[in-house]
Amino acid sequence: MNHEELIYYCVDIVNTYRDSFLSPEDHLKDYLSSKNLKDNDAVFVSEVFSGLLRYMNISLVVTEPFYNTHGRGVPLSDQTLLKVITYLALFRLDELGMPHFRKFIRTQDFNIMYKFLNFFINESSLKSWIKDEWSKLYDVAFVQTALLSPLLRWLPELTELVQQLKQKVDAKQTPVKKQLPLTKVKEFSLTKPRPRSVPLPYPIPKLQKHKPVPKTLYEKPKEVNRLQAQRIENRQAAEGRLMESSKYQFACANFNKSEKTERKLQQIRLEEDQKLQFDSYKAKPLPKEVMQTDVPIKLNAATIMREGKLFKEREKEVIKKLESLESGAHDSSKFMKWQEEMRQKDLEAELAMVERRRLEGKMSHEDAILARQKLINDNQKKVEEMKIETEELMARYLQDRLEEEQLMRSLVEMVLGGRENAKEAKKKLVQYKAKIVQEVNEESKELMRRALEEAEEEMKRKVELIHQIRAxxxxxxxxxxxxxxxxxxxxxxxxxxxxxxxxxxxxxxKEKQAEEEETKRTEILQNKQSKDRMLMDTLTVISKYRAEDTRAKAEQRANLRVKKESTKEKLLNSDDKLLSLQEKLEMKKAERLEAQQKMKVKPSATSLRQTSSMMREKTH
Structure with a gap:
């Protein structure tokens, strides 16, 4: 098979592939079976198809910018062909060799091939933006070793191929000039017309010279510039105060924590956040009638048989264990006792840690409240200062606006005087246009009347024809x-x-079929009854085991709860660190309450007088 047919089958198999209907393997198998290709040709087509699907993103990095910048005159139907050429140049050039690749290129339109290869085989583009785009998709080492290095190694031969294509394009674009016979000039025998008289020029009307637009229209108001300058000045003053305060800050304060401290804080936050359930869905409680009544759970046959098998296996394990003890096996009671003691120690340590973290969290919360109260007081002072400055600026702004309005009012009165003549001319133009519109409306009404009469006659003829057909x-x-x-x-x-x-x-x-159905129905009923008896026996065993498990778990939970409460009380009374943290927390809370009491707004004598006067006015 020649090179043109091979490249055609490679393009055709990619164009006919739809990933939503078939997998690549099924599509490749169906396509090769329908085309009856030779073994070598089928292997080449299958390798190109699978490789192009695998590295489709690499081909798109080259073809899409080509169509956006240099693809004028290249049809979009050739996009798959360009992807195949890109794949062969990047991954199969060492295997094919330059002679076979040159034959693949020469079987296609050399104008399109020259445009694409001139865009693609460019050393500066390959080392700059194409390499950057490929590095976004794959590792830099893979791009350098598997893509760029082989292509740059073949770059001299590929550049020579591009020059050959350019010579073909230039040879085709230089048309051969034909020697045409010269045209002999022959005068027309026409009567010369009289020279036209020069028309008189129309008088140019003299318009009143308009006044230029004032320059202040394109300038920003002075208030905006003043406000901007004031903002910059305030920001510089705030930055200066910040620098001064940071320069004289306390030497004992250390804002930077060590890495170990940061890791521990992060771990504590994660553990506390896992305990919170703010976004969890809160279900509605069941009615009391349902909670008071013990509703049995309905089990299907598979569940009953599965659970029955589980309990039987447990029985076998218990029997096996008892038999081993009878035969002299080792008892694990000492190990279980030791394990219970170790768990108790771990529980005590965990409870102490939880209580300490809770107290530390409350202390940090109290510190944050005190800092916030201090920040609120500082902000209130700044707001009062800003209000006074804003009132002064607004008073200046209103005064300037009044002066500008008076100036604009005088300008408007001057302009209105010059517009009276223009209104008369506009009124005459409107009357002339209204007359033209009236004449056009009369003509359109006459045409509409004629069209309606013709349509009515056509409708009568059609109705008569329909009556005849129905009869x-x-x-x-x-x-x-x-x-x-x-x-x-x-x-x-x-x-x-x-x-x-x-x-x-x-x-x-039908009678015979009814007899057969009755026989089958009887057999099915007997099988169902035997199965129901077996399920009822299994369900009785399950209920006994469940009741025993429920009783044992309830006793275990009660014992564990009592043990945990006693351990917690013992830790709170015996741990000195927890007691000291509790005392510090009480001191912080008292300090916060005292600060809140100071921040409460106390009414002044003036506000009390105003309130009493307003109440008297309401009563009168």
Whole structure:
């Protein structure tokens, strides 16, 4: 098979592939079986198809920018062809060699191939933006070793191929000039027209010179510049105060924590966040009637059999353990006792840690509240200062606006005086246009009347034709045919019978089927009853085991709860660190309450007088 057919099959298999209907393997198998290719050709087509699907993103990095920048005149239907050429140049050039690759290129349109290869085979583009785009998709080492290095190694031969294509394009674009006979000039024998008279020029109307637009219209108001300058000045002052405060901050304060401290804080936050359930869905409680009544859980057959098998296996394990103890096996009671003691120690340590973290969290919460109260007081002072400055600026701004409005009012009165003449001319133009519109409306009404009359005549003719067709269809036609159910059709087929005989045979067949169904129904019912008896026996065993497990777990939970409470009380009374943390927390809380009491707003004498006067006015 020649190179042109090979490249055609490679492009065709990619174009006909739809990933939503078939997998790549099934599509490749169906395509090769339908084309009857040779073994070598089929292997080449399958390798190109699988490789192009695998590295489709690499080909798109080259083809899409080509169509956006240099793809004018190149049809979009050739996009798959360009992807195949890109794949062969990047991954199969060492295997094919330059002669075969050159033959693949020469079988296609050399104008398109020259445009694409001139865009792609460019050393500066390959080392700059193409390499950057490939590095976003794959590792830099893979891009350098598997993509760029082989291509740069073949770059001299590829550049020579591009130059050959350019020579072909230039040779085709230089058309051969034909020697055309010279045209002999012959004068027309026409009568010379009289020279036209020069028309008189139209008088140019003299318009009143307009006043130029004031420059202040394109300038920002002075207030905006003042406010901007004031903002910059305030920001610089705030930055200066910040620098001064940071320069004289306390030497004992250390804001930077060590890495170990940060890790521990992060771990504590994660553990505390896992305990919180703010976003969890809170279900509605069940009614009291349902909670008070013990509703049994309905189990299906598979669940009953599975649970019965589980309990039987447990029985076997217990029996096996007892038999081993009877035969002299080792008892693990000492190990279980030691394990219980170790768990108790771990529980005490965990409870102490939880209580310490809770107290530390409360202390940090109290510190944060005190800092916030201090920040609120500072912000209130700054707001009062800003209000006074804003009132002064607004007063200046209102005064300037009043002066500008008076100036604009005088300008408007001057402009209105010059517009009276323009209004008269505009009024005459409106009257002339209204007259033209009236004439056009009268002509359109006449045309509409004629069109309506013609449409009405056409509708009458169609209605008459419909009446005639319906009268012909309503004529009665005799289609009655006498049928005898005891006679055969007379086609002389084998086993031919009449309709009556057929009905009789069908009734006998239905009776036979009914008897068979009744027999099957009886068998099914017997099997179902035996299965139900087996399930009831298994369910009785399950209920006994469940009751025993529930009782044992309830006793275990009660013992564990009592043990945990006693351990917690013992730790709180015996741990000195927890007691000291509790005392510090009480001190912080008292300090916070005292600060809140100071921050409460106390009414002044003036506000009390105003309130009492307002109440008297309401009563009167």
């Amino acid at each position: 012909m269809e309503a004529a009665p036609i005799s289609r009655n045919k006498m049928v005898d159910f005891t006679e055969t059709a007379g086609y002389r087929f084998l086993n031919e019978m009449s309709i009556a005989e057929l009905r009789e045979r069908l009734s006998l067949l």
